[in-house]
Amino acid sequence: MAAVQLERVRKVYPDGFVAVEEASFEVADGELLVLVGPSGCGKSTLLRMIAGLEAVSAGTLRIGERVVNDMAPKDRDIxxxxxxxxxxxxxxxxxxxxxxxxxRGHDRATVAARVDDAARLLELEALLQRRPAALSGGQRQRVALGRALVRQPQVFLLDEPLSNLDAKLRMSMRVEIARLHRRLGATMVYVTHDQIEAMTLGQRIVVLDRGRIQQIDAPMALYERPANLFVATFLGSxxxxxxxxxLVREDGPALRLDEGARLPLPAGDVPEARFGTRVDLGIRPEHLLRGGDGEADATEGHVEVFAPAVDVVEPVGNEVFVNMTLGTHALVARLPPGELPEPGTALPLRAARGRLHFFDPESGRRLDG
Structure with a gap:
């Protein structure tokens, strides 16, 4: 296996469109790194440049110790x-x-041994004499993975391999790919627009938007400390x-919304330097808690309750999504199952301590201190 290194890699098409702007990162030897972002963000273009299917307009691309900018795809060992x-x-x-x-001219014994190994690893032994038309979607995808596996390349590149599968099959195939990576210790670059795939598969994630890298980090680090508003809102469902x-002090810290509504905030969570300034405040749905829960009277002090109006309640079994409005802002809370609030009523809530995110309303970048 080998590391993959990109140094200020750009992709500019003849019409002047910049698909990738100065992408720099390294995929460590044996790492599973995920490229994620919305359609048109440049993730597949990046993967195709690594594969040699797209020319690199500028920058340096290495696989192992070799600069591969001008190397043919067949010579890259991917x-x-x-x-x-x-x-x-x-x-x-x-x-x-x-x-x-x-x-590629391998002898018959080598071919047979590698096919047998891949079939055993991917549980395809009973299917070896079938044709693709007789296989399910998941079985076909395992064959596609096996065809890459028998090559024993330095780097595996996976371009949205699960997009054609139904939800249940995608979940099982995610597990299979994670197991495969753990067994092989292979270097893998995985492209997806699905943030759940990215969070569950990636050892690290590269988040892209409009051709630019927004943040690179481990999945939970991205979730808990997003660098900007795009990352914050893209990851999480x-x-x-x-x-x-x-941000104001009115019977305690609060966010005074533009239309006049007031959102009380936990004491100590608002940096002193930010009072009196305009911000975008981010709160994950699971960090909006029912107003009567015990943490409200914890030793840090009382957390004031607010009561947005309930619009739609979505029970999904192990949790409930409650869609609400506060002033003109839409809110979603992820609550444990129990007695469901009625649409049209007010639901007492409070913000969990230590779980607020502040962003600059102009640049979108994270604000600290």
Missing amino acids: AMVFQSYALYPHMTVAENLAFGLKL PAMNVLRGT
């Missing part, structure tokens, strides 16, 4: 798994797995609540 399975319909599973190895207003 294997790619695409969103479409791209299996040969007239070939059996065994023939699909073996085809690339035969093209339901998304982080964001309210714009002025």
Whole structure:
């Protein structure tokens, strides 16, 4: 296996459109790194540049010790798994797995051994004589993974490999890919627009927006300390609540919303330097707590309750999503199951201590201190 290093890599198309702007990061040897962002953010373009399917306009791209900017894809020692399975319909599973190895001139014994190893690892032994038409979506995706696996490349590149699967199958395939990575210790770069895939699979995540890297970190570090408003609202489902207003002292710290509504905040959570300034305040849905919970009278002092109006209640089994309005702002709370509030009523809530995020309303960057 090998590390992958990008130094100020750019991609500019002939019409002047900048798809990737000075991307710099390193994928460590044996790491599973995820590129995530909305459609058009540049994540697939980055992956295709690593693969050699897109030319690098500027910057340096290394795989291992080699600069590969001008190297042909076949010489980069990478294997790619695409969103479409791209299996040969007239070939059996065994023939699909073996085809690339035969093209590269491997002897029959090597081909048979690698196919058997991949089939055993991906639980395809019973399917080797079937053709793709006789396989389920998950089985086809395992064959596509196996075809990459038999190559024994330095780097695996996976471009939204689970997008064509249904929700249940995506979950099971995420687990299979995580197990596969753990067993192989392989270097993998995984592209997805699905933030749940990114959070559950990635050892580190690169968050992209409009061709620029917004933040690189471990999944929970991104979730708990987003660098800017884009990262904060992109990661998390339901998304982080964001309210714009002025931080004030009115019977305790509060956010005075632009239309006059008031959101009380936990004492000590608002940096002194921020009082009197306008901010975007972020609160995750799970950090809006029912007003009567015991933490309200903890030793740090009383946390004042506010009561937004309930619009829609969504019970999903182990939790309840409550959609509300405070002034003109929409709020979502993630609450444990129990007695459900009625639409049209006011629901007493409070903000959890130590869980507030402050952002600059102009630049969107995180504010600290």
